[in-house]
Amino acid sequence: MNIPKAFVKLQGRPLLSWAVGGLLASSVVDEVIVMVPPDMLDDARALVPQAHVVVGGAERTDSVRAGLTAAAAGRGAAELVLVHDAARPLTPAPMIARVVSALRDGASAVIPVLPVADTVKRVSPDGAVVATVDRTDLRAVQTPQGFTAAALCGAYDAAPGALATDDAGLVERAGGTVVTVPGDPLAMKITTAFDLRVAEVLAQEQK
Numbered sequence: 720m721n722i723p724k725a726f727v728k729l730q731g732r733p734l735l736s737w738a739v740g741g742l743l744a745s746s747v748v749d750e751v752i753v754m755v756p757p758d759m760l761d762d763a764r765a766l767v768p769q770a771h772v773v774v775g776g777a778e779r780t781d782s783v784r785a786g787l788t789a790a791a792a793g794r795g796a797a798e799l800v801l802v803h804d805a806a807r808p809l810t811p812a813p814m815i816a817r818v819v820s821a822l823r824d825g826a827s828a829v830i831p832v833l834p835v836a837d838t839v840k841r842v843s844p845d846g847a848v849v850a851t852v853d854r855t856d857l858r859a860v861q862t863p864q865g866f867t868a869a870a871l872c873g874a875y876d877a878a879p880g881a882l883a884t885d886d887a888g889l890v891e892r893a894g895g896t897v898v899t900v901p902g903d904p905l906a907m908k909i910t911t912a913f914d915l916r917v918a919e920v921l922a923q924e925q926k
Contacts, residue, residue, distance in 0.1 A: 723759060725805035726766075727915065730922045734909065737808030737922075739767045742863070745812040747819040748801065752789045754782040778882055780875070780889075787872055799823075800871060802886050803863035809921055810863070810906040817900040818865040827870040828890045831902035832858035860885060861902040870895055 725735040735753065742748045754775030755763045763772045773789045775782030783802060790797040799822050803810070814831055821829040839852040864887050874889040875881075883889050887897045909915050 723756065724909070725755070726759070726762070727909070729808055729909075729915065729918055733766060734808045735763065735805045736766055738803060738805040738810070739770050741808065741810050741812065742801070742803060742815065743769060745815040745819075747816050750790075750797070752786045753805075754786050780881060780883055783871075783886060784875060787868070787875065790868065791872075797868050799865065800868050801863035801865050802871075804908060806909045807862055807906050808909065809918060809925070810861075811903050814861075814901075814903040814906055815863060818863055821898060821900050822865045822867065826865075826896075826898045827867045828887055828895055828897040829865040830887045830897055830899055831861045831863075831906065832899045833861065833902040833904065835859055858899065859902075860887070861906045861908075866890065 725738075726733045728734075729737060739751050739753065742751050751767075751770040753763055753767060753770045753772045755772060757774050760772060760774060763770075771789060773785055775785050786802075787800065790800055799819065801815070801818065818829045818831055835854045835857040837854075839854050839857065840848050841850045841852055843849050864885075866886070870890055871886060874886070874893040874895065877893040878889055881889060881892075890897055905921065907914065907918065907921075909918055
């Protein structure tokens with residue numbers, strides 16, 4: 720079934736519905752802007768009427784740019800923004816609050832992270848191990864990532880054609896400082912069918 724991941728169902732509800740509901744339930748998010756493909760616009764608006772739905776772009780960075788434009792033109796230009804993946808439907812409210820709290824305390828870019836539990840190997844193109852990487856200082860990054868609007872817009876303006884899977888990376892590239900807060904295992908990203916099976920169990924336990 721070839722549908723956008725945000726519309727894959729968990730416990731009978733699309734991931735997008737879970738993600739939007741979780742952000743609003745955190746009590747630290749005033750408005751949610753959802754970026755979707757043009758052909759999914761009406762479906763998304765019907766699914767999450769509490770959110771502002773706009774057309775995204777061909778690449779992830781294009782969609783974030785569209786979201787930033789909408790945030791600047793929304794109910795008063797946003798000073799703080801969060802960038803979140805719909806594929807993390809179970810993200811708990813306290814983690815979202817930690818990100819926002821760090822922004823309110825003066826950080827310009829904040830990411831939730833978890834320590835890397837597995838041993839990490841660097842391998843060559845032919846699959847041979849080159850080195851064992853010291854994981855002491857490594858962290859796995861989750862979302863939502865938080866930014867002042869000025870910091871994120873500035874990072875995007877400094878890299879007009881950049882493609883990135885991580886907005887904090889663009890802020891780093893622009894010379895900004897990114898701070899971390901503790902993440903949460905429940906903020907797992909659903910990428911594979913196995914991930915969805917795990918999320919089904921976790922979602923059932925939260926009922």
